[in-house]
Amino acid sequence: IKERHKMSLNELEILRNSIAEKQRQISVTKKLLPVKSALDADLAVLQIQFAQCTDRIRDLEKQFINPGDKNRIRLLRGKDLTEAEMIKKLDELELQLAKKEEKLLEKDFIFEQVSRLTDRLCSKTEACKQDTLLLAKKMNGYQKRIKDVTEKMMALVAELSMKQALTIELQKEVKEKEExxxxxxxxxxxxLPLNKDIEREWMKVLRDEQMYEMALTEKFRELRERDNQLLPNGVYTSAEQRPNAYIPEADATLPVPKPYGALAPFKPSEPGSNMRHIRKPVIKPIEI
Known part of the structure; x- marks a missing residue:
């Protein structure tokens, strides 16, 4: 019973789907009804035009088949030549053809001669290509040499002009000095005394000589100081020399310098500019 009930439900569902599909097709067909009416009207118009064209074709066929119709043929203009005229025309055409053939033969002969000459020229040019190449190389070399020589000449001319200008300037200066x-x-x-410019120049020369002598003296002094600042180990120092040994004052010992060792006396540095902010100490008298 359950299986039958299930089958009936399936059949019912299938029937419902088919009913829905049919209803959809009906609605689509109803929507297409206005389009169908317009298409029917166009079809009627086209059928009428087709009938008219068919009738026109039949009329034209009847006119073409009718041999008694004057408009069936179209005669060409002009007149037909007689037999004598046609023979004369044919002779003229044959004469023109013979002349054309003669000219063609002449042109063929000229073409053969020109071809032979061009072949000779081509062979000569092929033979002279190597000579032309060598000549072109020589010409290029000569042109390069000419260009180099021209550039050198231009450089020499420019240098000569500069030398001439310098010579003229020096001659002018020599003339001024002589005057x-x-x-x-x-x-x-x-x-009479010399002018002030000469005196000024002379004083300048003397000052330069004096400054040169002072510079030499300063240089020699620096060299001497540098020699004095050379330590025994070969190191230069600018520090002030300090004693590293003392001579004992005892009578029983010899006056031989004796090194201080690790306890060398301390040498205080010179007071700086900040000492002006420090009060001087008041030295109290020593009471014995």
Whole structure:
């Protein structure tokens, strides 16, 4: 009973689905009804046009088949030549053809001659290619040498012009110096002093010599100090030399310097600028 009930339920579900599908198809068909009416109207118009075209084709076929119709053929313009005229025309055409053939033969002959000459020229050019290459290389070498020589000449000309300008300037300076010396000699012969510029230059020379001597003296002094600052171990020092030995004052011993050892006397450093902020100590008298 359960199986039958289950089968009946399945059949019922299938029937419901088929009913829904049919209803959907019906609704779609109802929606397409306006389109169908428009298509029917277009179909009627096209059928009418087709019938008209068919009738027109039949009329044209009847006109084409009818031999008595004057409009069936179309005559060409002009007149037909007679037999004599046709023979004369044929002779003229044959004469023109013979002339054309003669010209064609002449052109063929000229073409053969030109081809033979071009072949000779090609063979000559092929034979002269190597010579042309060597000549081109030589020409390139000569052109390069000419270019180098030209550049050297231009450089020499520029250098010569600079030397000439320098020579002219030096000659001018020499002339000015000679005139100046002549002027100075004339003033000295007359017992007159030289001008202030010369005196200033002379004082400048003396000052330079003096400064040079002072610099040499300072340099020698630095060298001497450097020699004095050389320690026995070969190290230079700028520190002030301190005694590292003392001579005993005992009478029984010889006056031979004796090293201090590890307990060398302490040498205080010089007071700095901050000592002005420190009060000087008051030295109290010593009572014995």
């Amino acid at each position: 100046f010396i002549f002027y100075c000699n004339s003033r000295l012969e007359k017992g």
